[in-house]
Each structure stands twice: as C-alpha cells, then as structure tokens.
C-alpha cells in the first residue's frame with residue numbers, strides 16, 4: 559500500500575509537470591518569501607502542541623468529512639491554538655491537493671505542512687511553491703540516498719522536514735540524517751493497523767534536542783495524555799478534529815495536556 563500511495567503521488571506530480579516544467583516549479587519555489595520557522599513553532603513547551611490536519615478521506619477509513627473550504631478550517635485551527643496545520647495533498651486516496659495547501663497558506667500565519675508521499679525533488683519544489691513550511695519525508699518509503707537528497711533540498715529551500723518513522727531502525731536513520739523534527743506514526747502504512755504504544759516504545763531513542771512528534775490515532779484527550787506522558791512534544795491529529803464536532807473545543811482540550 560505504501561508503494562502504491564507513493565507511486566500515485568509521484569504520478570500526480572508528473573501529470574502536473576506536463577503543464578509546468580521542473581525549472582518553472584523550482585523558480586516559483588525560490589521566489590517565495592522565507593518559510594516560517596517550524597522548529598520554533600513546535601519547540602517543546604509546558605503543554606503539548608498540536609499539528610492539526612485537513613483530512614477529507616483516508617485509505618483506512620474512506621470519506622471522513624466534506625471540507626469545502628480548507629482555508630476556513632485552517633483558520634479555525636489557528637484560532638483554536640494549533641501550532642501548525644497539516645494539509646494532505648494526495649488526491650486519489652485522501653481527496654487533497656496542492657490547491658488546498660496554497661489556500662491554507664494564504665489563510666493562516668502558522669507553519670503549514672505538506673503531508674504526502676514525497677519521493678522526488680519535484681514534489682519538494684511544488685511544496686515550497688505552494689507555500690509549505692514543512693514537508694513530510696517517510697523513511698519507510700525512501701532509500702538512503704533519496705532520503706538524504708530530499709532532506710537536504712528541504713533544508714536548502716528554508717523549510718523543515720518532518721521525518722516520519724515506524725521503528726527503531728527508522729528512527730536511527732532519521733537521527734543519522736541530523737533531523738531535528740522526528741515523528742513516530744502509530745499507523746502502519748501497509749496494514750493501517752494502529753499501535754498507540756509505538757511512540758512510547760521508541761521515545762528513548764530520539765536524539766537529544768529533537769522535537770518529538772506523535773502522529774495518528776488520537777481519538778480523544780486520553781490518547782494525547784498517553785503520548786505526552788511518553789514524551790511527545792507535539793501530536794499530529796487528523797480524524798478526531800475533522801469528525802469530532804467542534805474542532806476548537808477538541809483542540810483546546812488537547813492543548814490543556
């Protein structure tokens with residue numbers, strides 16, 4: 559499944575490339591004003607921080623929410639205290655787009671994450687051109703040279719990479735890169751099974767000084783409390799915010815942890 563999602567996402571970028579050559583997207587990326595400092599926004603603090611996600615649907619759950627105006631939802635997230643907004647830009651399984659990201663970028667003044675299956679420099683340039691401050695890089699989807707190349711490019715463009723891991727070995731690869739923002743995703747991207755204990759089982763392996771992100775599987779405050787007790791500085795939450803009634807009320811309960 560991870561290979562299929564990555565291949566779809568790259569194919570979508572290539573389809574856009576027919577309209578825009580790499581050089582044009584690169585020039586757009588370089589012409590953007592500086593990216594926001596996501597490491598500062600997500601730095602460890604007294605309370606847990608939240609990256610709030612714009613998530614219309616997912617491979618594991620199908621359609622989740624009819625989000626007609628992602629910019630409006632992002633503004634609500636910002637008002638509710640989110641430290642960053644995650645925008646799923648994969649179209650086929652998540653119903654997202656780079657247009658969503660560009661609209662969100664215009665609407666908020668907190669960092670914006672391109673959450674996608676990034677495997678090529680083209681997608682990194684696209685992310686910056688659309689206004690992303692953060693780019694997700696999934697260790698399981700990338701061989702060593704590609705991970706290092708994309709990590710370097712994200713930094714050169716002034717953005718921050720969120721390096722996503724699922725195991726001790728992947729966390730060690732993230733550490734070897736010099737990543738400053740590392741996530742552990744509770745969702746197995748092939749089977750979709752959720753392991754809420756995974757973050758806690760790996761928490762000791764994060765290098766000192768990194769920002770520790772617990773991704774996925776938050777259904778309520780108790781899950782945020784569990785992640786926080788295990789050492790999470792930040793939680794990344796999608797489904798619970800888009801399906802759980804008032805996102806501001808939910809966010810503020812998470813932010814009190």
Ligand SMILES: O=C(O)c1ccccc1NCC(=O)[C@H](O)[C@H](O)COP(=O)(O)O
Pocket residue numbers: 563611613616617618619743745747750773774775776794795796797798
């Ligand atoms: O959400 C999915 O079903 C999914 C399946 C395969 C690959 C990635 C997937 N989701 C991306 C994410 O990592 C989540 O959207 C994000 O961490 C938020 O998760 P949640 O709070 O559980 O919605």
